Amino acid sequence: MSKYQAGTYTGEAPKVWPAKVNQIPKEIFGDAALFEEELKKIFYGDTWHVVGHTAEVPNIGDFKTFDLGRVPLLIARGKDNQVRVFFNSCTHRGNQLETSVSGNRKEFECPYHRWLFSLDGALAACPGSKEFAPDFKQENFGLVELKTDQYLGLILVTMGKNTPPLKEWLGDIVPLTLSALLGGDGRLKLLGYQKVRYVSNWKGYNDNDGYHGGLLHTAFRMLNFQGGSGSQPMSVNGHWVIEAELKPAQNSGFLNDPSLIDFKVADPKRGSLVVQLYPMTVMVKHMDVINLRFAIARSHDVTEVHYAYFAHEDDSEELVQHRIRQSSNLLGPCGMVSMEDAAVFQRIHIGNHTPGVAEFQKGVVSLSELSLDMKQSDETGNLPRWEHYRKVMGFKREGEQ
């Protein structure tokens, strides 16, 4: 009988985390109190979080709303073409400012007492201000901006006080692949979204999205998809980068419309690029699909994912059409390849409400030391991220003082 009991977590770190580096205690997936801790230490802590791409708000006045944990965000492009990220909350009494998922506005008006904010967040008008408190100064009541930085249009925010600069946080292994994934220069064009909620813990989602050995995917077998060579470096702060060759599949009559798996511009040598940024962002360029997955940890039980798909601004009309056709049907929560991933996110969450540990096996060479490199199809790539998580959350390893 294992000492790990489902649902016994009490709001403190479990007394023991397995000594073996290839084991993860399942009790961390189903616990509401732990989620509150994670909000503080991770989602509102000293790390960057991907909340969007500037191509989602291409024109002046465009905005989208998003959430970081439970914190509502408003992402807007100002008259100066700067994209800013604000708390979506009026600086007067705190009313939710923008209710739409996306749109275009000249300014943002709070209906409660009609405070009016310009696109750059400044408080432009506030009726009756003559009678406001003696220390009221209009210029002090602009929308509150989060600390924000960008990488090729990818928008990242942090609420932590000691978050390292973005460049340092991304480190050495990420930029080369991420830039290729973002079309080289980040000049992307939004094609649309697939948005879905999974009944899954955010860690379970993240642990099983991105890359795993191909055994799950029947389509790979049916199409005789051959994985070629690849590399999969990881970083100690939980990022994971995968570049893999995709040998063109042999359709052999399985698909009536084989254009679903055509390469038009992607180089099969770098046919599959995956960048996973800690804590829960997965970005993929698979064949000609460019897919950024903006994820929201809603609770210990619910993870929401906005699969956003893009073309490149310089694409021909024909190429855009190919990307639309491939993107819609290949990946995502109803994609030929990845509907199965979605099923695993939910099934693993159910299975994780049992005692014991989740085991990692393929590619594990040492039970006491983590490797930051792995071979194609190894499942060890998740382990450095787990180690980072364990340290951030302050869980002690069995036998550790």
Place this chain on the structure above:
Amino acid sequence: MSQAVTAAHASAIEALHTAYLAALDKGDMAAWAATFASNEASYFCISAENDRRGLPLALMYDDCRGRIDDRVSFVTKVWAGTYQPYRTRHFIQQLSMNVAGANQYRATSGFMIMMTPEGGATTILTSGEYRDLIDIQGEGDQCRAVFRERRTVYDADVLPRYIVFPF
């Protein structure tokens, strides 16, 4: 100038709607595919958000007959055994019907899909609108209606689960 719908055509169209719903509620993908024209047909399933914003990406983008048949294989062959099973009940309400050409109609209907995961309670999967282009094949009482195009615009800004079956 809107022409009247003949009684024979109206009942063929009603039979088409019924066949579509019955196919999906039974999980019969071959019967679902059979409601589309056999030579040239398309099926799109797209979020109301993408549709409203003019974003072309869809959840299901089957713009040719081959893709409709491939969707049958996805469900029955590729995904078999991986997903958590669920049953659906579709309900529709016709909103409009107009003559689009000889033996062709444009119709819209509101729909609602209830879903029941195996072992679970029944909830709403989503509601939405069917925008159809319907062909009438054959003459008189022998005529039959098929979808030349069905564009399913679903209301949910965020779907409550991953999707196996068409809407």
